[in-house]
Amino acid sequence: GKKTDTLQMAYDQAPESVDPYFNNVRIGVIIAANVWDTLLYRDPVTHEYKGQLARSWKQIDDRTLEFELRQGVKFHNGEEFDADSVVYTLNFVADPANKAVTQQNVQWIEKVEKLDRFKVRVISKKPFPAAKDYLATTLAIHPAKYYKEAGPKGMNAKPVGSGPYKVVDHVPGKSITLEKFADYFKDSPRTQPKIGKVRIRFIPDRQTQMAEVLSGGEDFIMHVPKDQAEKLQTVPHLQVVSGNTMRIVFIQMNSQDGGPAPQLKDPRVRKAIAHAIDRQAIIKNIVGGGAEIINTICTPSQVGCTQEGATVYKYDPALSKKLLAEAGYPNGFELDIHAYRERNQTEAIINYLQAVGIKAKLNFLQYAAMRDQVRANKTALVHQTWGSNLVNDVSASTPVYYGFGADDVTRNAQVKELLDKGDQTVDPKARNEVYKKALGIISENAYSVPLWSLPVYYVASREVAFKPYSDELLRFWEMGWK
Amino acid sequence: MSSLIQARGLHRTFSVNAGVFRPRQLLHAVNGVDVSVERGGVLGIVGESGCGKSTLARMLLGLTPPSAGSIFLAGEDVAGMDRRALARRVQPVFQDPYSSLNPRRTVASIVAFPLDVHRVGTKAQRRRQAIEMLERVGLPARYADLTPGQLSGGQRQRVGIARALVMKPEIVVCDEPTSALDVSVQAQILNLLLDLRQEFNLTYVFISHNLAVVEHIATQVAVMYLGRVVELADTRTLFRDPQHPYTKALLASVLTPDTSLGIPETGLGLSFPDPLHPPAGCPFHPRCPQRFAGCDQVRPELLDTGAGRVACHLYSNATRQ
Amino acid sequence: MTVAAETVLEVQGLHVDIPTPAGVLHPVRDVSFQVRRGETLCLVGESGCGKSMTSLALMDLLPRAATRRATTLRFLGEDLAQASRKRINALRGDRMAMIFQEPMTALNPAYTIGEQLVEHYRHHRGAGPADARTRAVELLEKVGIASAAKRLGQYPHQLSGGLRQRVMIAMALMCGPELLIADEPSTALDVTIQAQILRLLADLQKELGIAMVLITHDLGVVARIADRVAVMYAGEVVEEGPATEIFATPRHPYTVGLLSCIPVPGRTPPGGKLGTIPGVVPSLVGDLQGCSFRDRCAHAQPGCSRTIPLRESPAGQQWRCVLAPEAEAA
């Protein structure tokens, strides 16, 4: 609370490790963003890059970026920031032997070279247009000397970064306490932190979290379901803020050979499914404010993602029924639908499918179990969501489901080729063109049903001044007391 | 007449839990028993609680296999006999008229059960046979469809007897058949047993701790003490002239309804027989009013004294100086 | 009856009622008797005839559901029927004591013999531990237990049945009661031990001159120990009188039948027919008119269903039967 100058926040999941390279969860990303700095900074509104630990940068060739580093930056333990920090950190995590959990964030790095004390080069394995985005979001820089000594384990036990907040207490699985870093470097594109302390507790149960904010035990929670958020809005001492996110929601339809529902191989059936769902109504009643309808399988804000040229399947149950009849299923058919989160939405979708005669049986599983099934070609419909790991580039979303990876259940060679090409094209214009073509083919064939982007509701005490961003990142340094 | 049923050197041990924290112990429930009955005879077995009477009975019935020794039925070793063949010839009557009848069956089906097992006749025939037997033991046909819970103790015991007799066995082993009953009912059951013995030419092994009853019904009596037979004689002899000090004490303890007599002094001490820790030598010596040196050393053999057999150093010349 | 002070216990018209789902059960109906100092009264009868209920009613130990009423219930001249719970509790264990049938279960397995022997003595007499202990040792020796002091520290399960019953007797005698009620004190024991216990009881009763009510179903025991006998049938005392009279000239057909049932060596021929009482005991539920034995009685007659006169012989024998002694004799 304001009185103690401590923002008390509850979150439902504990990070497995505080070291940003060794956890896979949102709260880990949030902590990382507040405790560590990255070389670059991406403005959350304009998406424009600024130097953070780097003062400037230049593209040397297709695969090489060169950074001039800022001087006089100190880590929380007093260690000074220089090229060694960058070189050691990135080379360490990029080495598969060190088993960084977030491999997709680092596996593109071939190596990082030190040119002089404040100059480094980052070399990727292949031309990698999204490199800057990664360097601005997820690739935190550790103090070289400390990291060498303590390793990821020590970093988890006693985290040390250079960001606006430092970790003063960490009880794994229970809570993490951050404190304003008084020596945070003044030239940072980020503002200086205002709130003295941030205490994050891990409470798995949503009701408990809600009870906590209701009883004043906590000041801040997020990911509150729409209905509850709307109710909480009526509580005098609370404020409810909603924001869009990068997470997109869509239905995967297995049209591979040997899938459990061969009906889905017929494009008319897939289109019928797409026409059967009233996205507008579901958004209005269940998903909630801030959600946007999408028509392609990527986050609209992502570089390369476009809705242009995509076939739009409007809600039209009559047409849907007609298509089904044409395909030879005038009385519909039965199939399974798999899901792992946002169960309400799945149930609503099931209800709409039922209305056109498709009986979908829900299999609500843990993510891993569901993915097993997907990869074993045992799923028909899958209610998927994808957050792109915050990477604001289409290479982090569409190819996951259309690039012939394990999660690709459609396997269109043409699409794959286009996506591959896009991933390696450096020229932005040509790149966008290639992606647009790929996305167009996907939507034309109705390989999946794009649904919406997921909004997130934050509930906070009225004393807290804060603003949501679509990357779901909490910028404690920007927050203050009202 | 040769004996119809004969036990030779019967032993039975149990491994018992002496307590949660103690190792198991070996209990010698029956410790080398030789008894026999002739056809038509009644062998009474008496003795204190825990002396092994029921264990002996169960062995005779083939319910508990002997640890050692063997049982002969008309000269044939029972060990080699089929269980069902034995069942046709030897049947039990139990003590507890409550637990000896399956409460979930009707009276008729309880009595017909042995017939069912041996698949005698049709179902209807078996029922008829059962009802005939019930009538014979004094239970009119209208009892046939009642359950044991609706009967009195004496009636239940009649059902038990009917069940034992329905297969027309040769031997009936009665383990305290009247000790749970009131005197008035006991008299009825004893009368019935005696009648039936005549009618079906039965041989009884009759266990009881009531000496008056044994004297009334038995032709021969075996007195047991701590798993052993200490005296064996025909009834008249034993009651007229008991030899063993324990038999004497037992007889002295019988309280006849005679107001002119007081309570007898048995002369037995305070120690009590503990089958887990039987004394050395003669098992009875710690309580024996006539014990002498040597009684706690050597165990007396069961020896013939002319009128009967007795296991006591008072009568064995070998140990008597 | 001579001086009233001699009468320790006087019972007139004792009833016990137990409400059950099937109706009110009357295990004790209109029972009357008295016991004098130094006298042993035996209550005898078949299982379930209400002997135990009678004794429990005397001690006010009836089950919760049961209620007791009596015209007179006088102990040492004091009216127990009117006495408060507290007063009765003060008498129990002190002036009147009781011994139960099962020595195996009548002692609390969780406490030592010593503890159980002294607790009521200390409670009633306010005696100190040392005093109580001395008294306990004295009594254990009196009931024939050797090395008594050592026994005090033992638990009931470490004793044999006979010893436990001796401990029970010692316990009952701790406060030197005027009245001792013994409910089948020897039935659960082996024949040889039964004789020992009965002898001990009889000896102590004579020695201490207490009044004793002994309950048993064994006519042999009754004959040997009783001064007076009350024969119970279906909750009623059907015949009462001096033991010698009852055994010599039983008057009530039930008593007669009972006596004929037991094989008596020398009197009943071995293998011969025993006398029997046909039929079963009537239900104790509901009211009963007339003689409860009439449907098992060989002498039953229409008058049996009316009120039965109480008859008395010159020798002090009382019984309830329509048959007049002379008619019976004819």
Next chain:
Amino acid sequence: MSAQLPAVAVLPELEAVPAPPAAWRQLLSNKALVVGGGILLLMIVLAVLAPVFAPYDPYVQDLANRTVPPVWYDQGAWLHPLGTDQLGRDYLSRLIYGARISLLIGLSVALISGLIGTTMGMLAGYFGGKTDMVVSFLVTTRLSMPVILVALATVALVGGSLWVVILVLGLLKWDRFAVVMRSATQQVRSLEYVAAAQSAGASTTRIVLTEVLPNVLPHLIVIATLEAASAILLEASLSFLGLGVQPPLPSWGLMISEAKAYMFFSFWLIAIPGTALALLIFAINLAGDGLHQVFIPRERT
């Protein structure tokens, strides 16, 4: 005056002992059983005839009419007597259909675990010795494993569905059956009518099935009711933690789980299935208590 009655030559007609009240009378005279059994019966009827009683299809959503409160609230209406849930489904209909799921779970789990436990318990109780040792060991092992944890883990790994839950609980909850059946069988086995059957030459199978089983059945029934109740509760707990049966099945546990998000504002959403569940368990336990009192009297008459 003769000292002896004339010896009765022929046994006269014996007095018929008044027959004890018929079994159903006895059952009806037990208040706990009547109340518990009555509620239970009502629920069973509702469940079996759910299509008749439920005013709506429990699966049909009406996104425009979500979380409508029950009639006794100001905003409620008879259209939906118990209101609607977060997807606009009629709550009364879901509740009625939900009874099916709960009862099905209770019954099936009791059946599966009863079969396993009874077999093990009776074998151990009848044969004793080594069999008993093995069964006792299995029971100890089973008891030492925390049911809910193992069930949670299993369901989390295999994926939840009605049948998975039933199977997992059925395979986990046999311990009490085994324990009780073992001691009941031991007890019956020592009774003399078993010895009588043996003396008649009956085979062990026959004795176990016709002499022992009918007499341990009352225990079995009592345990089965209690275990059914506890299985229903366990399923509710699993569903509560999101690892139970699959939506949109209207299991009461799932309904509570879904409603808990609304508890601070629409309390009735959680209170209704919560109360229904508590009532069901209460009724089963009460009936179980009653059966216990009727079937397993402390003393024999």
Next chain:
Amino acid sequence: MLFYIVKRLGLALLVALTVSFLAYMLVFLSGDPALALAGEGARQADIEMVRKTYGLDRPIPVQYADWLGKLVRGNLGMSVYFKTEVGPLVLDKLGTTLWLGLAALGVALVISVPLGVLAAIYKNSWIDRLCLGVAVLGQALPNFFFALLLMMLFSITWRLLPVSGSGTWQHFVMPALALGYYAAPAFMRLIRAGMIEVLGADYIRTARAKGLPPATVVFKHALRNAIVPVVALAAVQLGFLLGGSVVIETIFALDGLGYLAYQSITYKDFPVMQIIVLLLSVIYVLLTLAADVANAWLDPRIRVA
């Protein structure tokens, strides 16, 4: 005595071994544990890496033997999720859960002993029925539902107690109540049944016949004997409470073993899950052993002379 305890410990070991095997096999229920371990968004390469790292490419018996061997040497493995050693992690949480379990046991006994004694004394009266009602209600009320009700009343409406966490004793009040009330009926029934039996026992009649005050009869003679089986039940129940605290700990975010178990289940943290299951079984077996010893101490019939 020593012989007996050694025998029991042997049994405990055998049980633990069996449970360890079952707990180990639990992992394979999911099919391929490597897939589960790799987490959301893992690629094939990551999965292969996980498979290698955790030795999941070896035959199952070898894996088990290896795991067991390490276990015996005190190496309980690494948490997949928390990246710390399982031993300290689990032991750290055990204390909280033990306290919760004991507190709940306390609550259960405080509720059940008086109720059980009262119900037994006034058997079949309205008091008995009332006590039974309270008990059956406790059994019928799903404990998570009860917990939420408590939370609503004590934290939201009255703001008396903190909603969640484990810092102070106040944090334990509601969880202990919710857990304890659920456990109380079993005790109450046992105490009631035990007291009814004991009150009907001959030695109670003896005590009453001795003219002892009613309180002495009930508490000294009756309760003392009726309480013996309660000790055994208490041990068993404590074992169950520890295992059953998953739901309650999760609701109240009480940082104990149950909560850790729930987390490890949802995070597919197999090493932690296995150790928790194993630990709880061992505790259970030890508790029952302790109960036996306590029983022997309370019941002179089985006490060693």
